[in-house]
Amino acid sequence: MSPDLPLRGLADDLSTRSDEALVELLIVRPDLASPPPRGTGVLAQRALSAASIALAGESIDLLGDAVLEAFLDAAAEIGERKELLGPVSRDDIVERLGKRALRAEIDVRLDFLVARGLLWGTGPLKRGKHTHWLGGAHLPAALPWRAHNLLGPMSQLSAETIRERIDAADDRQRELLTTLAKGSALGRSRDAAPDANPEAPVPQLITRGLLARVDEQTVELPPQVAQLLRDQPPLETASLRAPSLATTSPGRFDAKTVDAAGAGEALELLRHADDLIEALGSAPAAILRSGGIGIRELRRLAKTTGQSVTRVGLLVELLAQNRLLGSGTPDSDSLDLMPDNVFAPTDAVDAWAHQDSTRRWLGLARAWLDLPRRPWQIGDTDREGNTLAALSSELFDATAISGRRQILDPLSEAAPAHPVTLDALTSVLVWRHPRQLRRFTLHVVSETVREARELGLTAHGSLTSVGRALLATDTDDDAPAAVVEAMNRSLPNLIDYFLVQADLTVMVPGPLEPSTADRLRLLADLESGGAASVFRITEDSIRRALDTGLGSAELSSFLEDHSRTPMPQSLTYLIDDVARKHGQLRVGLASSFIRCDDTATLAEVLRTDAATDLALRALAPTVAVSAAPLREVIDRLREAGFAPAGEDSAGALIDLRSRGARVRSHAHSGTPAARRSALGPGQAAAVVSRMRTADRAASPVTTAASGTPSGETVTMLIQLALRTGRRLRIGYVDAHGAASRHVVQARSLAAGQLIASEEGTDDDLRFPLHRLTLVEVL
Template identity: 40%
Template sequence: MAATSLADWLRSASDDLLTELLRARRDLATPPPADSGVLATRAGTAGSIARACENLDTATLAVLEALLVAGADTEPVGRQRIAGLLGADLPEQLDRLRGLALAWGEDDALSVAPGAREVFGPYPAGLGAPAPGLDEKDLDAALAEAGEDERALLGTLAAGPPIGRTRDAAAAVTLASASTPVQRLLARGLLLRRDDQTVELPQQLGLALRGGHVHPPEHLSEPELPTNPHQQSTVDATAAGEAMEFLRRLEALLRLWSAQPSPVLKSGGLGVREVRRLGRELDADDTRVTLLAELAFGAGLVAASEDSSPEWVPTTLTDSWLSSPPSGRWLVVAQSWLDLPRLPGLAGQKDVRDRTLAPLSEDLRRPLAPAARRRVLDTLAELPSGAGVKGVEELVRLLAWRAPRRGGRLRDDMVRWAMAEASAIGVVALGALTSASGALLGDDPHGAASAMAEAMPQPVDQVLVQADLTVVAPGPLEPELAADVEAVADVESAGHATVYRVTEASVRRALDTGRTAGELQELFRSRSATPVPQALEYLIDDVARRHGRLRGGVAAAFLRCDDEVLVAEVLGNQVAREFELRRIAPTVLVSPYPLAELLDGLRAAGFAPAAEGPDGRIMDLRPSGRRIPARRPPARAATGGLPAISAEQLRAVLTHVRAGDRAATTRRGTTVRLPAGGGADTSATLALLSQATREQREVWIGFVDAHGTASQRVVTPVRVGGGILESSDNERYPLHRITSAALVED
C-alpha cells in the first residue's frame, strides 16, 4: 500500500472537495493558509480534529476509532480491515471522514493524522495496545482455560478502559505460584504488566471478548425515536394555554419588581431569599422563577440599576410589552429564549469551587446554548406534523448518538432543560413542535405571532359575578375589561379561569383612580353574565358614600371638606401634628408634605380621603412603578462556534492555497534574496521585476504579509513603481515586503 501524505492528498483534491472542507472546518481558513502543506498541518492538529469531531455521529466516530485501532495514524490500512473491525462496511461514513480531511487515501491505503490519537486518548474505543505475542495464539482456547473469576475480570476490562489498578501486579509470578486471578492471567500472557500497580488488557484479547468488533453492531445504527401522534391543532391549543400562564406570571413578576425591586447580589445575580419570595408571590417553584427572571432579563424587560445599591428593575421596554397583545408578548419571550446565551437550568447547582450558581449571574452564561436549543427543536421539526416524542430520555439518546462529543458534561442536561423550558413557554407541547414555533425556526416572526394568536383562546367580554363577591373570568379578558376588573378586584387565583375578589380596599382603590360608584355599578351590570348580587351593590355604594368626602390638593398639599365637623376631627387627630396641618379656611387645611404622603397618613389614621386634581375631579396618585432606561439588546447569538464563511471568502482562500501550491512546485532560476523591511536595498529586485515586466514572464516571489506570515507566489508583473508590484491578477505587493524573487523557468 502506497502511503500518501495529507498535504499531497489535499494538493490533488478537486476544488469542490476543498471548498466543502473549508466550509465544514471553518478554523482551517483563518487566516488563509499559504498552501496545501500549511492547510494539512492545521487539519492535523489535535484542537482542529477535536472541533471537527463534535459534529460527527456515533457511526462515523466508530470508523475513525477503528482506523486508530488498526494503526492508520502510523501506516496506511485497508478498508476491508476497518470493515472487519466494525462488523459492517460504512462507505458513507468513510467518505464523510475524507471530506473533512480526518482520513485520506484510497480504499487500500487509508490514513489518519497522528493528532487524532491525542483527541481519542491512548485507548481509542476503550481498547489497549496490541501485544505482539498474542498474534499467533489461539485466544478462544486460552479463554476456555480461564476460570470464571478470571473471565469476569477480563470482561470488565474488555468493556473499557483496558487499564486496571491492582497490588497483584507488584511481582512477576509463574502459573504454578499464582494465587489470584490477576496473577494467573499475567502468567498466561492474557494481561500485560505496565508497572507495580497497573495491568492492561491487550487489544487482541479485548477484540476477541467483544466478538471481534470495536463496537457492538447495534451501536452503529441511529436509535429510533418513539412518537405519539396528535392533531396539530391539539398541540397548538395546549401550547397556547401554557404560554398564557407563563405570560401571566411574567407580567406579575414585572409588576412585583416595579413596586419592590429585588437587590442584586454583590457577586451578581438573584439571591436565594429573593427567589423564594418571588416564588411565594407568583405561586411558582424555584425553577420556574429562575426561567421567568432569566427571560425577562434576556428580553431586555429588566436590568440591574446603576445605583450604589443596584436592584433588578423593569426597563422602559416593559410598558410597551405589557400593552402588546398576548401573541406579541409571547413572540418576544420565545425569540429571547431561543437566542438566550445562558443556561437557566444551571441555577442552583454547584460550580468547581462548591459555590451555588445564582440566577441572572454571569456564571450561567454559555454562548453555545442557543445552538443546543435549536438542535433540539430542529430534531422535533423532523417529525410528522403533530407527532410528539414519547419521552425526553429517548430524545436525549438520539441526540447523544448524533453528536456524542458535543456539549461536554452538560450534553444530555441541555436537551432536558431545553424541552422543559420550551414546554413552559409554549414552544413545545405534548412533546411536539407547535405551528408557531415552526414559523419561528423558519425566521418568520410574523407567521409565528399569527399562529400563536390563532391558537390562543379568544378574549372574552363577560365575567361571572358570584354571591360571595368573587368575579370569575372564564378565559382571557379583553384588555379594556381586564384593566377595569383588575382596578376594582384583587386576583385570588389564576389559571385558565381567573378568580377575582371584590373587597372594600379594592373598591376604594378603584375610586381613587377616578372611577365613580355609578361607573363601577354599570361595569358589573353590563359585563356580568350572571345577576349582580345585592351585596356587591351595597359594598360599592357604602364605600363610595364615605370616599372622597375629604379631598386633598397641592399646597404642597391641601385638604378641603364641606363638613366642618370632619375638618375639626382631622385637626384633633395625631395625623394633623405629624403632617403639620393648619386651617386656612373653615373647610380647607394645608400641609407642607407631599400630597401622596399626606393621604397615606390619613388612611392609616382611619380616614378615607381622595386626591383632587386642578379641575376638581378625583385623580390616581398611585406610583406606576420604577423604570430604568432599556439597555441595547444583545446581538443575535450565533448558532455555532465560528461564523459561517461566505462563498466569496471561500473562493479567495482556495485561490490563495492554489497559488501557494503552484509557487511551491514551480521551477525557478537564480533567486535574488534580500531582507524584508524598511531600508533594504531593492535595486536587484527592481531590475529582475522590470525585466519580467518587459518580457511578460512569470516571477516567483517570496513575501511577508501584514500579519507577518511568509508565503510564496507566482505572478506576472504588469507594472513596477512607487514601491508597489502590480500583477496581472490585480494583486498589489509592496516591494519592501518581498523577501526573494526569481524568474520562472520554462
C-alpha cells in the same frame, strides 16, 4: 491489507479537491480558517493537529467512532509510521465491525470523515471512489476515549449481561468501578501491566472486560459500564445502528391539542412574568457581593408572586436576557431609602407590557435559546459547596446554548404529536454525541425539556409547531415569519367579554383583548390565573380605579358592556357607595393640603389620631395643610377610614398608581456567551480563493524572468500584463528581508512601483520594482 499503495499526504489530497469541497471543509471545521491559511499546505498542517482533530471529533456519532476505531486497529497491524496511518481498505473496516453496522452506513461515515479531512483516499479509484484510506498520526484524538471500547470485549454484550458482570464484582472491585464512574474514566495502576498479579482487583476487572487496558500503567472504564454505574440509559453497542425515537403508539393527543397546551403554558409564563416585574418594581432584589440574585431573594419573590423558586429563577434569567431586568440605581419617588445598586425592572418594561402576546412570547423563547446559563441549576451547589445564584458568573456555561439545541433537535425529527420518552431521547443524544456522554444525563435532558415545556416549545412529550419553527429559524432573524405564524395559530382568539357573578367575582373564559384586560385589572384583583381567570371586585379595587379619574358611571358602563351576565345589584350599590365617599377629601401639594367642601368631614379628620401623626393644621373650615408628602397623607387617612383622592394644582385628580422602581436599560453585564464563530459560505469561498492564489504563487516557475530580472524585463512584462489583463506571479522581498510570492492583477505602473491587487481581495498593494525577484505572466 495493501500497505504498498502510494502514501500521499493530506496536503496533496486537499490540493486536488474542488473549491466546493474545500468550502464545505472550512464550514464544518471553522477553526481551520482563522487566520486564513496561506495555501493548502498550511491548511493540511492545521487539520492534522491534535487540537483541531479533537474539535472535529465533537460532530462524530457512535458509528463514526466505531469506523475510526476499526481504521486505527487495522492501521496498527501495518506498523507505526511517523506521520501517516494506513493505508486501510474498506474491507478491513467492515471485517472488524461485522454485522453490527450496514455497509452502506459505513460508507456514509467514511465519506463524512473524508469530507472533514480526518481521512483521505489513496490508490486507484473504483467507481469514482478510493478503496483505501490514510490518516494522520493524531487521528486518535478524534475519539472520545483512549481504548478501543467499540471493538473491545464489552462492545457486543447486552446491557443485561454487562450488569450481571458488575453485580458479580466484589466490594473492592465495585469501589474501583464506582470511583472511575464518578470521576475521570482513566485510572493509573501498576497492576495494569499484562504480567501483573492476576489475583489483584485491576487484572481481574480487565479479564472480565469491566476495565480496558490503555498501556502498562493506565486503565479506562468502558462507557458501556460507566452508563450503568451512573444509572443512565445503557449505551447499546451490540448494534451500532442509531436508536429509534419512534413510540409504540401515536399518543393520545393530536397536533392541535399539543399546540394548544404549549400556548397555554406560554400565556401562563407571560402572566407570571408580569407578576414578577410588579413584585420587583415594588421591592427590588438586593445584589449579592459576588453578583447575581441570591436564593433568599428568590424565595421572597416566590412567596410574593405565589410561584416556585425554580419558576422565579427561570423568569429572572429570561427577563435579564431580554434586558427587562437589570442592575443599577432605581428611579422611583415612591420608594424611600432605596439602596444604590439593586436588581429591578428596566425602563424597557413599560413598552414590553404593551406588546401583544405573540411578540412577548417570541422574545422569551429566543432569550431562552440564547441563554449562556442553565436556569435549572439555580440553587444547586458548585464543587466548593457554594450555592449558585441567578444571574451570577458562576452559572455561566459556554456549552449551554449548543447543548440546549442539541437536546431539542432529535424531537424535531419525531412525528408531530408523537411523544418521546426521556430515556429514548437520552439514548439518541449519547449515540449522536459520544463525547457528551457525561453531559447528556437524564437529569440534564429532563430539566431542559421541562424548561422548554414551560416556554410552550414542547407539550405532552413532543415539540409544538412553535418549537419546530423556532429550531428551524436562523438565529440572526429577529422577526421569523414562520415562528410568528405558528404562534398566532396556537394562541387562542382574544375575547372582549367576561362573566360578572353575584359574589362580586369576574370569570374570564379566555385571554382578553389588551384594552379590556387593562381596564379589568384596574377595577378588580386577580384571584386565580390560567386558561380561565377569576378576578374579584373589592372596595379597594374600585377605589383604585376611581383614583385614575374614572367615575362610577364609567365603571358600571364598562362592566355592563363587557359582561355576558346581568350586572348584580349588590355590585352596583358597592360602586355607587365607594364613589360617593371617594374624593370628598382632596389632598394636594403644599407639601400637602387637604380640601373638603363638607366642613363636618374635615372637622372629623382633624379630631383623629391621623391628624396628629400628620401634623394637620386648619387654614380654613374647608382647608388644612400638612408637611407630610401627598402619598403618606392619603395612605394615613385611608387607614383612618376616610376615602381621600389626590388632586393637582388645577384641581384635577391624580393617578396614584406607582409604576414601581425602574433602572436604566443597558446590555447585560454578565459574561457573554462564548460562541465558536460560524463561517458562512461566502467567507469560506473567499478563504479558498486566497489559498488557491497562494498555491499558484508557490508553484514552480515555468516561463518569464526569474532569478534577478533586469529593470527593462520587469517593466516589459508588467506592461504586457496591463495591456492583456493577464495576471502576474511575482517574487518579493520586503524591507526586513522576508521573501514571499504573490499572484496579482496589475493595475498601474508608476514612480518605480507596481500597483496591483492580490486575488481574493480588493485592496491595492504597492511593490517597489527593485525588490522584485521574480516576474511571470500567467
